[in-house]
Amino acid sequence: MQATATLLTVVSALLAVAVPAVALSRRPWAGTLVYGVSLAASLAGLGVALAALLAGAGSELTLPLGLPWIGARFRIDALSAFFLAVVNLGGAAASLYGLGYGRHEEAPHRVLPFYPVFLAGMNLVVLADDAFTFLVSWEFMSLASWALVLAHHREAANRQAATVYLVMAGFGTMALLLAFGLLAGTGGEYGFSAIREAVRDPAVSSLALVLALVGAGSKAGLAPLHVWLPLAHPAAPSHVSALMSGVMTKVAVYGFVRIVFDLIGEPAWWSAILLLALGGGTAVLGILHALMERDLKRLLAYSTIENIGIVFACLGLALAFRADGMGWAAALALTAALFHVLNHSLFKSLLFFGAGAVLTATGGRDMERLGGLIHRMPATALFFLAGSIAISALPPFNGFISEWLAFQAILQSPELGGWGLKIVVPAVGGMLALAAALAAACFVRAFGVSFLGRPRTPEAGTAREADRFSLAAMGSLALLCLAAGTLPGFVIDALAPVTRLLVGGAMPLQADRPWLSIVPIAESRSSYNGLLVFAFIVLSASLSAFAVHRLASSRLRRAPAWDCGFPVAGAATQYSAGGFAQPFRRIFGTTVFAAREEVTMPPPGDMRPARLSLAIHDPVWERAYLPLARAVDALAGRLNRLQFLTIRRYLTLVFLFLVALLLVLALWT
Amino acid sequence: MILDILVQGAQMAAVLAAAPLVTGFVRKVKARLTRRKGPSLIQPYRDLARLMRKDAVVAENASWLFRVFPYLVFAATWVAAALVPTFAGGLVFSWTADLIAIIALLGTARFFLALAGMDVGTAFGGIGSSREMMISSLAEPAMMLTMFALALVAGSTQLSTVSAVLASPEVGLRVSLGMALVALVMVAIAENARIPIDNPATHLELTMVHEAMVLEYSGRHLAMIELAAMLKLVLYLSLIACVFVPWGIAPAGAGVAALALGAALWLAKLAAGGFLLAFFETSIAKMRVFRVPDFLGAALMLGLLGTLLLFVSRSM
Numbered sequence: 001m002q003a004t005a006t007l008l009t010v011v012s013a014l015l016a017v018a019v020p021a022v023a024l025s026r027r028p029w030a031g032t033l034v035y036g037v038s039l040a041a042s043l044a045g046l047g048v049a050l051a052a053l054l055a056g057a058g059s060e061l062t063l064p065l066g067l068p069w070i071g072a073r074f075r076i077d078a079l080s081a082f083f084l085a086v087v088n089l090g091g092a093a094a095s096l097y098g099l100g101y102g103r104h105e106e107a108p109h110r111v112l113p114f115y116p117v118f119l120a121g122m123n124l125v126v127l128a129d130d131a132f133t134f135l136v137s138w139e140f141m142s143l144a145s146w147a148l149v150l151a152h153h154r155e156a157a158n159r160q161a162a163t164v165y166l167v168m169a170g171f172g173t174m175a176l177l178l179a180f181g182l183l184a185g186t187g188g189e190y191g192f193s194a195i196r197e198a199v200r201d202p203a204v205s206s207l208a209l210v211l212a213l214v215g216a217g218s219k220a221g222l223a224p225l226h227v228w229l230p231l232a233h234p235a236a237p238s239h240v241s242a243l244m245s246g247v248m249t250k251v252a253v254y255g256f257v258r259i260v261f262d263l264i265g266e267p268a269w270w271s272a273i274l275l276l277a278l279g280g281g282t283a284v285l286g287i288l289h290a291l292m293e294r295d296l297k298r299l300l301a302y303s304t305i306e307n308i309g310i311v312f313a314c315l316g317l318a319l320a321f322r323a324d325g326m327g328w329a330a331a332l333a334l335t336a337a338l339f340h341v342l343n344h345s346l347f348k349s350l351l352f353f354g355a356g357a358v359l360t361a362t363g364g365r366d367m368e369r370l371g372g373l374i375h376r377m378p379a380t381a382l383f384f385l386a387g388s389i390a391i392s393a394l395p396p397f398n399g400f401i402s403e404w405l406a407f408q409a410i411l412q413s414p415e416l417g418g419w420g421l422k423i424v425v426p427a428v429g430g431m432l433a434l435a436a437a438l439a440a441a442c443f444v445r446a447f448g449v450s451f452l453g454r455p456r457t458p459e460a461g462t463a464r465e466a467d468r469f470s471l472a473a474m475g476s477l478a479l480l481c482l483a484a485g486t487l488p489g490f491v492i493d494a495l496a497p498v499t500r501l502l503v504g505g506a507m508p509l510q511a512d513r514p515w516l517s518i519v520p521i522a523e524s525r526s527s528y529n530g531l532l533v534f535a536f537i538v539l540s541a542s543l544s545a546f547a548v549h550r551l552a553s554s555r556l557r558r559a560p561a562w563d564c565g566f567p568v569a570g571a572a573t574q575y576s577a578g579g580f581a582q583p584f585r586r587i588f589g590t591t592v593f594a595a596r597e598e599v600t601m602p603p604p605g606d607m608r609p610a611r612l613s614l615a616i617h618d619p620v621w622e623r624a625y626l627p628l629a630r631a632v633d634a635l636a637g638r639l640n641r642l643q644f645l646t647i648r649r650y651l652t653l654v655f656l657f658l659v660a661l662l663l664v665l666a667l668w669t
Numbered sequence: 670m671i672l673d674i675l676v677q678g679a680q681m682a683a684v685l686a687a688a689p690l691v692t693g694f695v696r697k698v699k700a701r702l703t704r705r706k707g708p709s710l711i712q713p714y715r716d717l718a719r720l721m722r723k724d725a726v727v728a729e730n731a732s733w734l735f736r737v738f739p740y741l742v743f744a745a746t747w748v749a750a751a752l753v754p755t756f757a758g759g760l761v762f763s764w765t766a767d768l769i770a771i772i773a774l775l776g777t778a779r780f781f782l783a784l785a786g787m788d789v790g791t792a793f794g795g796i797g798s799s800r801e802m803m804i805s806s807l808a809e810p811a812m813m814l815t816m817f818a819l820a821l822v823a824g825s826t827q828l829s830t831v832s833a834v835l836a837s838p839e840v841g842l843r844v845s846l847g848m849a850l851v852a853l854v855m856v857a858i859a860e861n862a863r864i865p866i867d868n869p870a871t872h873l874e875l876t877m878v879h880e881a882m883v884l885e886y887s888g889r890h891l892a893m894i895e896l897a898a899m900l901k902l903v904l905y906l907s908l909i910a911c912v913f914v915p916w917g918i919a920p921a922g923a924g925v926a927a928l929a930l931g932a933a934l935w936l937a938k939l940a941a942g943g944f945l946l947a948f949f950e951t952s953i954a955k956m957r958v959f960r961v962p963d964f965l966g967a968a969l970m971l972g973l974l975g976t977l978l979l980f981v982s983r984s985m
Contacts, residue, residue: 374732374734393773400773404770407817415983422977423981426817430810433810437806441805441806444787444802448783452734524830526769527827528765529764532762533766537741538744541740542740545740549889552722553723556727561791568792573791575792579795580798587807
């Protein structure tokens with residue numbers, strides 16, 4: 001009772017601050033008010049959620065709202081407590097960042113009223129305990145974020161992004177609506193507890209699973225439903241981008257986990273294979289897109305797609321293990337998935353904050369116009385670097401832990417029955433390894449081109465460091481990334497109630513291990529100690545630096561760059577983002593994106609410069625979405641004639657349709 | 670316990686001390702194979718000492734990252750190398766990082782080095798970083814799949830356990846292990862920037878990858894990077910040796926005699942590996958940079974096939 005009521009109070013505080021925000025949003029202090037209240041509310045929510053997760057106390061509450069015969073039910077169990085913690089942690093960080101970043105907002109009246117509503121919507125989705133409340137909150141969240149995407153509506157690209165987002169969000173909600181309709185059955189019992197207990201046909205369950213995958217997957221950015229994400233996420237103001245990428249995709253993952261692991265019961269055997277294949281494919285496709293991208297924020301959005309792929313692949317593995325009765329392995333895979341959910345919310349928010357700081361400082365997010373920012377924005381560069389290491393799944397940061405747990409889970413899977421899984425699982429393991437390696441390349445490129453080297457434009461050369469609030473938000477997230485990477489045992493232990501609830505098993509207790517190692521199964525099989533690895537690296541690096549400076553030489557001379565004896569002054573001679581991506585375009589892009597490069601070389605004697613033209617095609621957009629859009633358009637054109645009939649004809653149509661319907665009914669029974 | 674810590678310390682010191690020697694040995698053998706006299710075996714030590722004593726010349730617009738990362742690259746490589754059993758198994762800290770973590774540590778070192786290459790903002794640094802990441806984007810998954818195959822055979826990802834299991838007679842010859850060996854050797858060649866992927870002896874031409882990336886470095890910073898590269902070679906040779914030729918590694922708690930025997934055998938294995946590497950390098954030409962994906966793609970497929978075979982054979 002206590003936790004749910006407190007969180008609902010938090011939500012109502014968020015909703016309440018949106019009301020004055022509408023009227024006062026043009027006042028200079030409105031941002032401070034909205035973000036301050038959001039920060040306080042999110043911190044309170046985080047505290048309550050963490051307490052509920054660690055104490056393991058579930059609580060529920062029914063409010064007399066919504067449908068008259070069921071009311072609006074809210075409940076907190078281990079799963080929702082974990083996701084509430086993720087949502088409110090991300091919300092708190094974004095609000096802190098917004099305190100500084102929001103001052104540069106050119107249209108505050110389009111951001112401030114929707115921002116707390118968006119946060120409230122995400123909290124409500126996770127709190128909901130019946131299908132009706134869930135769907136209403138889901139739409140609430142979607143529409144609030146849609147309004148935020150439209151904040152800078154004067155740019156045509158943003159308007160288009162918002163349209164695509166609205167269509168995809170509507171489509172996703174429709175799929176979820178149908179899924180819940182199937183799950184609730186003809187009795188119309190929309191409470192989650194009734195859905196959980198109902199006995200239903202396996203075919204219905206399978207259909208509901210596919211619909212849930214479509215509905216939640218389209219919100220999370222699972223390929224091939226991801227196309228809206230790289231358009232919409234970057235269009236919003238940067239702290240909202242961070243929330244959409246870092247947190248809202250996690251709410252979608254929550255919706256999927258809630259339906260598939262909790263409500264449906266035992267899903268069909270092929271669902272694990274479907275999830276694994278989709279997850280692995282999404283991971284590789286997402287990161288390849290990110291590698292080709294030169295817009296910093298779109299690059300981050302594509303990388304979100306990759307990370308969602310990793311999460312879904314781990315969820316698929318957990319389903320497979322659970323179906324085979326291997327509770328301990330299912331717990332390992334599910335822990336990997338949830339740990340990655342937490343990790344991604346941390347480093348993706350951090351990176352979007354960094355991109356926002358760069359955007360404010362230079363007025364652009366095209367990497368080809370940045371460079372050398374490490375000199376002008378040292379703190380932002382340091383934090384962005386931490387996020388880049390973490391997202392590339394490199395020790396000692398946190399991204400590596402979830403990757404490592406996922407690989408450990410994959411190594412348990414030869415015990416699984418079924419030939420499909422035996423072939424898919426190692427292939428997915430290879431895909432995840434490939435995605436991780438490509439992510440490292442992608443973020444070397446992102447950080448190296450934007451922050452290192454020399455400034456490519458005057459704007460980049462005169463950039464100013466971000467404000468204190470933004471730096472505080474980025475710094476605390478970077479610290480959390482390091483903390484989760486060096487002390488992962490505590491996170492794993494905190495996830496134990498969730499896995500116990502969903503797969504009936506948990507990983508062994510980690511906190512009492514010597515030296516805070518993590519041991520997924522047994523010490524003889526595998527163990528990792530992030531704290532010691534971090535300590536060893538720091539120790540040996542400082543020892544060697546000390547020894548070299550003391551015993552050999554510590555003199556340093558500054559000189560012009562060597563560059564093999566031919567230093568060219570222009571900053572344009574640096575390697576560019578496009579140049580960095582060229583080998584990858586050549587290896588992967590020619591097949592995946594049908595990338596073609598063409599060099600137009602003028603004939604000898606002609607003084608015109610040579611030109612490189614580059615064509616990249618998005619296979620999903622061009623093969624699936626454009627034909628679909630054309631078909632819908634053509635159909636709408638045909639049906640348009642129906643708008644201009646006489647009343648006589650309309651009545652005839654209605655009559656004919658009624659007869660047809662009655663005939664169908666008569667034949668059916 | 671004290672002996673264990675001594676063994677771990679000795680191992681850390683041994684890989685560091687042996688690293689320049691192995692590089693010198695490979696250079697010497699290559700020179701002899703091409704009927705040259707070649708520099709002395711200890712020339713790499715002299716080179717390192719000379720580089721350390723020199724002033725470091727740093728480009729005017731280099732940031733702090735340029736000066737800090739050589740030490741971090743060295744440290745990450747050294748930590749990884751210290752966790753591979755060389756002459757003694759059962760290292761005190763072997764549970765700190767398993768096979769996957771060792772690969773990832775090398776990934777961290779490479780990430781830092783690639784960023785350092787881009788810091789000054791020259792064309793050479795960028796091309797080196799870009800190509801290094803291109804090579805690693807294929808080599809790392811291939812390595813990971815090879816490790817999957819090994820871990821599945823041994824039922825563990827702890828390197829000392831893997832080594833002990835593979836040394837026991839019941840493992841025998843397996844097709845998947847053969848594939849893993851071939852894939853691992855291919856990855857090792859690519860990761861150490863050896864012919865046919867990259868040429869460690871060139872200092873010009875656009876074909877170079879690793880050398881282009883570190884072109885701006887001089888003095889002590891260059892020494893740290895060179896030392897890290899030498900360590901990496903020893904790491905890969907020791908890794909291949911401890912997994913595929915695991916005999917002679919002193920088990921945990923062994924006496925001094927066994928340790929001495931293990932050390933002697935380790936040096937012999939390094940020499941054999943170094944000789945094979947030199948022989949292979951002399952007998953093959955460097956390939957074009959865009960043939961590298963074919964080479965590494967083959968390694969990737971071999972690793973995948975090896976893992977797949979183990980997955981499938983488990984049910985029978």
